[in-house]
Amino acid sequence: MAFDALPPIGMGTFRxxxxxxxxxxxxxxxxxYRHIDTAQMYENEAAVGDGITSSGIPRRDIFITTKVWFDNLRSSDLINSLQRSLQLLKTDHVDLALIHWPSPGDEVPMEEYLGALKDARREGLTDHIGISNFTCPQMDQAREILGDTPILTNQVEVHPFMANRKVVEHAQKLGLTVTGYMPLAVGRVMEDETLQRIARSRHVTPAQIAIAWSATRGVIPIPSSTRPKHQTANLDALKLRLTDDEMREIDALDRGDRIADPDFAPDWD
Structure with missing residues (x-):
């Protein structure tokens, strides 16, 4: 089947x-799970492809995302790198190809790499295109460059300690779905007293509360849990309906605690 939208939760594979x-x-x-998220930089596309092919789930029922690293943003490099990703993933296309980070210092013009990404979609290498770690002005620029070509998502860091409100709201205003990586703040949500208290009252885990909080905001979480027990719990978290009071309590935990902040990152909003 062709996916018109992102599945409600994804399996992240970073690290x-x-x-x-x-x-x-x-x-x-x-x-x-029906959404698997990987990236060229993770150096695990071959292993991810093996996991997909050995699962027994038909390829048409799986939504695969990969991301183009910033040293592959020149036009010819981008297309070639995506073709290499497809070989490693053992598929003839991905469902979503993202620009992993904006070109550091705008070394490669956005027009060039988004134009190449659009070409990749036209050539059938990917069904959808999107961006990752783009700021509000960069989202506006991308929208202007791509015109009628839809941007499916902006994938950014989102967890209770880094709500990323400005970017999330701007993306949603532009009609982009937000995918939230590191939704469990690399395990830190388990140690927070507010999340622990809300979790106890509902007989669930703080991780499930954090995932439900993201989903309630319309953000697609992509936790990278490896244990079947935790993977099942993450899926079950989508069934939780948090109250307005609980959402407000979790919203108050936001302290701009950004985990992914490399030296080549853009000037954050």
């Missing part, structure tokens, strides 16, 4: 390698 990546992907798909 997963080799057999661990293969098994995590295979397990996630067997439990009901």
């Amino acid at each position: 997963l390698k080799g057999e661990e990546a293969r098994e995590a992907v295979r397990s996630a798909l067997s439990l009901g």
